Amino acid sequence: MATLAITGGQLLRPDGTISRADVLVDQDEGTILELGDDLAGTGDTNLDASNALVTPGFVNGHSHVAMTLLRGHADDKPLDAWLQEDIWPAEDELTPEDIRVGAELGLLEMIKSGTTAFADMYFEVPEIAAAVDTAGLRARLGHGVVTVAADEAAAREDAQTSIDVARELDGAADGRISTAFMPHSLTTVGEEYLDEFVPKAREIGVPIHYHANETTDEVAPIVEERGMRPLAYAAEKGMLEPEDFVAHGVHVDESEIELLAEAGTGVIHCPGSNMKLASGMAPVQRLLDAGVTVGLGTDGAASNNDLSLLDEARDAAMVGKLETGDASAVPAGAVAEFLTHGTADAIGLDTGRLEPGSAADLAVIDLETPHLTPPHDLVSHLAYAAAAADVKHTICDGQVLMRDREVQTLDERAVCDRAREHAVALVDRAAE
Numbered sequence: 185m186a187t188l189a190i191t192g193g194q195l196l197r198p199d200g201t202i203s204r205a206d207v208l209v210d211q212d213e214g215t216i217l218e219l220g221d222d223l224a225g226t227g228d229t230n231l232d233a234s235n236a237l238v239t240p241g242f243v244n245g246h247s248h249v250a251m252t253l254l255r256g257h258a259d260d261k262p263l264d265a266w267l268q269e270d271i272w273p274a275e276d277e278l279t280p281e282d283i284r285v286g287a288e289l290g291l292l293e294m295i296k297s298g299t300t301a302f303a304d305m306y307f308e309v310p311e312i313a314a315a316v317d318t319a320g321l322r323a324r325l326g327h328g329v330v331t332v333a334a335d336e337a338a339a340r341e342d343a344q345t346s347i348d349v350a351r352e353l354d355g356a357a358d359g360r361i362s363t364a365f366m367p368h369s370l371t372t373v374g375e376e377y378l379d380e381f382v383p384k385a386r387e388i389g390v391p392i393h394y395h396a397n398e399t400t401d402e403v404a405p406i407v408e409e410r411g412m413r414p415l416a417y418a419a420e421k422g423m424l425e426p427e428d429f430v431a432h433g434v435h436v437d438e439s440e441i442e443l444l445a446e447a448g449t450g451v452i453h454c455p456g457s458n459m460k461l462a463s464g465m466a467p468v469q470r471l472l473d474a475g476v477t478v479g480l481g482t483d484g485a486a487s488n489n490d491l492s493l494l495d496e497a498r499d500a501a502m503v504g505k506l507e508t509g510d511a512s513a514v515p516a517g518a519v520a521e522f523l524t525h526g527t528a529d530a531i532g533l534d535t536g537r538l539e540p541g542s543a544a545d546l547a548v549i550d551l552e553t554p555h556l557t558p559p560h561d562l563v564s565h566l567a568y569a570a571a572a573a574d575v576k577h578t579i580c581d582g583q584v585l586m587r588d589r590e591v592q593t594l595d596e597r598a599v600c601d602r603a604r605e606h607a608v609a610l611v612d613r614a615a616e
């Protein structure tokens with residue numbers, strides 16, 4: 185058995201408290217073997233965590249990781265105009281290789297900012313899975329289905345691809361990859377396709393993930409045409425089960441909050457994207473008060489514009505207070521849960537807790553920096569003050585993905601060079 189010791193650090197425990205402990209990892213099993221006062225010298229290899237905070241690796245509950253290629257391509261527009269005028273025309277030009285290159289850039293950024301697990305909706309998912317396998321992260325992946333502008337044969341093929349991808353890739357990368365059926369949203373996928381394919385997702389036993397209640401423009405047509413709220417419609421279509429999770433949930437009313445709480449369906453809060461696209465502010469404290477499982481997501485790098493969950497954590501805390509007019513809303517402790525086991529639970533991945541037997545997915549945050557001094561409250565620092573560049577080691581499934589800020593599984597320079605070339609060519613093709 186190969187072992188790794190992470191020594192000298194302060195540990196964020198599953199109950200949200202912080203205390204001193206070393207961590208011993210079974211690298212063959214990818215699990216935490218032991219937490220103890222003095223495990224220095226017990227591992228085959230050692231990572232120094234002195235004057236550092238050791239947290240579970242961060243979990244990103246909603247992303248489109250390959251959209252890094254479109255970072256900064258189209259800013260300062262609302263969702264519909266942004267998608268229809270800029271993003272979808274550019275995505276029409278994407279090749280499988282572009283998606284591989286964009287995914288590698290996104291994964292590099294995730295590793296550098298302490299993320300070890302994520303949920304992702306996009307196209308050419310085998311390319312993304314291959315990048316995840318190489319990079320060493322954990323992921324729930326799915327092919328995003330959009331049927332609005334497609335003829336019936338193309339729409340059915342798209343939905344079937346989502347089912348096939350979910351079946352074929354579940355368990356890939358030595359079990360680090362799991363999957364979901366991913367209709368894009370309740371307005372971009374026709375009812376007949378939900379009726380046909382939601383039962384197929386249930387047959388193969390995968391969750392369903394989709395964008396929901398992101399903007400008022402998305403809510404209004406459902407209310408007008410069906411006389412019901414979007415999440416009541418989702419429940420009617422069988423898409424509100426405990427394993428399912430929706431992205432955004434900005435414009436949810438009390439009846440929908442109750443539906444989510446009763447169903448056990450998770451909501452992935454994406455405050456950066458919601459602010460940038462001016463979509464609105466999700467009622468996160470009300471969701472929490474109602475008992476809804478809330479997670480945190482970056483959305484894609486074209487609407488954020490980075491993939492750092494520490495940025496997202498700060499945004500969540502800040503916007504939570506603004507939305508309620510209450511400075512005690514969405515406090516640091518809640519945000520620390522969002523970063524770790526809250527989001528892991530929402531997307532159904534078994535990670536996010538530092539305890540013996542758990543997945544050895546960790547981030548080590550360097551506290552030797554002015555903006556994290558003094559160390560009065562390290563949970564506060566995690567929510568309000570820490571940044572991506574403070575992450576010094578990242579470990580997933582017991583493997584060291586970044587040591588002393590050097591990513592081990594991807595060649596940083598080569599990934600960035602390739603991404604630059606592919607992004608320029610992509611945007612040029614889209615402009616032709």
Ligand SMILES: CSC[C@H]1O[C@@H](n2cnc3c(O)ncnc32)[C@H](O)[C@@H]1O
Nearest residue numbers: 271305306307328329368395483484
């Ligand atoms: C069909 S694959 C996923 C699809 O979603 C698009 N997308 C990216 N960000 C958002 C967002 O905030 N709301 C809705 N759709 C979004 C992405 O560009 C892909 O086309």
Ligand SMILES: [Zn+2]
Nearest residue numbers: 395431483484
């Ligand atoms: Zn999204």
